[in-house]
Amino acid sequence: DEATSGILDRLLTYGPETAGGMMTTRFLALERSTRVSEAISRIRGEPEAETAFYLYVVDAAGHLEGVVSLRQLVLARPDQELHAIMNSKVLRARADQPRAEVADLITRYKLLALPVVDAGSVLAGIVTVDDALDAMADETTREMYRMAGLNTEDSVTSTARDSVRRRLGWMLINLGTAVLASWVVWFFEGTIAKVVALATFMPIVAGMGGNGATQALTVVIRGIAIGELEFSSAGRVIWKEILVGVSVGVVTGVVMAVIAFLWKGNPVMGLVICLAMIINLFVAGFAGAAIPIVLKWFQIDPAMGSGVIVTTFTDCFGFLSFLGIGTLLIRYLV
Amino acid sequence: DEATSGILDRLLTYGPETAGGMMTTRFLALERSTRVSEAISRIRGEPEAETAFYLYVVDAAGHLEGVVSLRQLVLARPDQELHAIMNSKVLRARADQPRAEVADLITRYKLLALPVVDAGSVLAGIVTVDDALDAMADETTREMYRMAGLNTEDSVTSTARDSVRRRLGWMLINLGTAVLASWVVWFFEGTIAKVVALATFMPIVAGMGGNGATQALTVVIRGIAIGELEFSSAGRVIWKEILVGVSVGVVTGVVMAVIAFLWKGNPVMGLVICLAMIINLFVAGFAGAAIPIVLKWFQIDPAMGSGVIVTTFTDCFGFLSFLGIGTLLIRYLV
Known part of the structure; x- marks a missing residue:
């Protein structure tokens, strides 16, 4: 289906171990002149967005300009425009940045989500904290495997034939x-x-x-x-x-x-x-x-x-x- | 100061490697009959609450009854009472539950926070996803250390004397x-x-x-x-x-x-x-x-x-x- 082919396109472009490969494109981005009341009705209309805890603010060309937390939205006056309440110093990852660095940023700054931009600073997706948790577990496995001279694909669920093929090199x-x-x-x-x-x-x-x-x-x-x-x-x-x-x-x-x-x-x-x-x-x-x-x-x-x-x-x-x-x-x- | 002595009390009661030892008590809990408008002004009044993305709903005695996400709050009518919009099937940890199990629950169910209850089902605190990330990194170190016969306190920053004392046993x-x-x-x-x-x-x-x-x-x-x-x-x-x-x-x-x-x-x-x-x-x-x-x-x-x-x-x-x-x-x- 369409969602799957979208994921495949992204992976083919960025590789599975980069920010681009782990990001989701189901996020909410609104233009800087959007009013708070309008933003709230947009949230209502997109129950599928992966994290509705942050709204990203972009210009007409899609460049990332700022972030508004749902908390700020709740506390703002309905007629305010997003650029007035947004935080414009927003941490971001490049789409080609390694997965481990993305997980490290999210952990270090205690973020719930990190926006990902392409080479032209256009907002391309977001990485959520649960993706960072998955990435960390993967990186851990990798570290222990590499110390032991194991192929990272190996696991208790691999067939014996695959494990033999993967372990023979280091042996x-x-x-x-x-x-x-x-x-x-x-x-x-x-x-x-x-x-x-x-x-x-x-x-x-x-x-x-x-x-x-x-x-x-x-x-x-x-x-x-x-x-x-x-x-x-x-x-x-x-x-x-x-x-x-x-x-x-x-x-x-x-x-x-x-x-x-x-x-x-x-x-x-x-x-x-x-x-x-x-x-x-x-x-x-x-x-x-x-x-x-x-x-x-x-x-x-x-x-x-x-x-x-x-x-x-x-x-x-x-x-x-x-x-x-x-x-x-x-x-x-x- | 007061905050520090509170943390010490909690650690003395529960131990550092339990849900009780890793939880924060800076959370927002409101009674079931609170109206949405009232809840929003309570959020305004507590900028210190560790996670304002979830509100916990309790009865008069403090027993955990449900959870309301900030998203649900934004989308509700101001005069609704919390019990009408809350999710009453709320995952929780016991205060004496091991840290690794808490991190596992948060990872598995992709939670931003997990409420912690005491032996009497009274809401005692919350564990946030960034605490789970820290706990996971700690558990990883432990796992690799134990394989190598290392004391979990050992690190590159320990003094040589401490490292010798800690490694001699397994050697x-x-x-x-x-x-x-x-x-x-x-x-x-x-x-x-x-x-x-x-x-x-x-x-x-x-x-x-x-x-x-x-x-x-x-x-x-x-x-x-x-x-x-x-x-x-x-x-x-x-x-x-x-x-x-x-x-x-x-x-x-x-x-x-x-x-x-x-x-x-x-x-x-x-x-x-x-x-x-x-x-x-x-x-x-x-x-x-x-x-x-x-x-x-x-x-x-x-x-x-x-x-x-x-x-x-x-x-x-x-x-x-x-x-x-x-x-x-x-x-x-x-």
Whole structure:
């Protein structure tokens, strides 16, 4: 029908993830010289308008000039003209503006609706607060999906075939990074052949680094998403995450050193794993904080595949530090 | 001042994560026999009311009886009484209802405000849509934080000391699970001593399982959060994730088998790693889907520490399957 084809036209023009793609064209716009009494009877005549809480005021060519809330309309004299009561400083979105920015404007300024204008400043539609809520839920899903290396179309309702097709890409990339990490281990096969116990403790260093990096990553990605982290404070945040990583590394490293000593009866094994954990949690703090900031700097989604990227760092540096220190101190381990 | 102490009283009574804790008491409630003209002059007199887009209608004792939109008020005759034009089927929240449920009601029914009643059905306040937007952003942070084992107070603006204190708990739990995984490896030290190449490939099986499990986990946790996944479809979803895991395991396992064969020149090594990857991605699909569903069943937040829990499964089963199959086929590997 007509409504559907209108929506399709709009989406084809603007794309689903822009203000133009999410706006409705069922809004009320009246000319500046309209009287309040006339405006009220126009509302009566359009029960379908998506939000009758704001009236938009336009000139003869449709350019957005101001906004009148229904509250102002109720409180005005019936013979006043709209331009006399309208608020002419009206926040607006461009039709090609990204959906996330539109949701952010509506949230920040606590709006019920935001007018959308085309390239010529002509009022083209409105985005209502419930569309912003939907967009926010979508953006959240996107952020979590991208951290995990998931296609944003994936969901519990997708068929298995579609999910496999959508997940294979990142899993193959992850396989590549895993081969890289195993190449580091391969480099130390001679050491492992002499001290097999190193193979036993290897996963602990990598696993703790991966977990620490995921914590730093999650805090930094949320900080970017909710606007708490600006580039100006990036250095301070990276430095803080390094401090946190090293501190957590010292505490958990000492605990693990005691466990390793009790298990293997060799204090040097405890020392090797403790040092490697501290180094790897240093790497975890640095990579977990710096990678999303660098992605953002290059205007790439900071969450994009970041989980896979940071664990590549912590796997490689974890094995390198643990097996490297083990090789240096091998005379005390055999 | 008075406003602040009112907020404090309310928070002490209801807690910050309930409807009572997020509501405002600056709303407009009028008795059912009020005339439309009188209601309009009352609006004029209360420019401070948080939302003048809805008027709530109460009886003499303050019980919520209905709602009138400003739009209905504009369109009514001045001498009509509110009960004649009000909508008496009005959605409401209980003051002790969790914040997430309130945000969900506002989103689902596209409301601008939701009235909150106390235990005696007396109108106590309203929650506006912008409060729901704030609550949603908070709940999102919580969900992502819990997956990563983070305290919800943590942020890029916390001091390093606070972040260390908040993260140590889950990191020590993670250390415990990592020791469990290394205990599985220790069990096979004899095998590794004979075939050191197994140590090289070990991280690949565990890493791929961990990544596959994180993907399944993220999809299922989002499915629960946005209401796409009910307990009635839990079996189907778990089965689907197992299918996806096994399929991804077959494809990436075959690729890795070829790499291992080219690297080590032994086709049996390729076979061992391929089989272990398929088994571990089976475990990843099962654990990634089943663990949040089981947590939800026991009314625990499905995201709570789920990242740490599922990777414990994939680490332990990854090492068990890879080193177990390696031990069975050891005569073809040495």
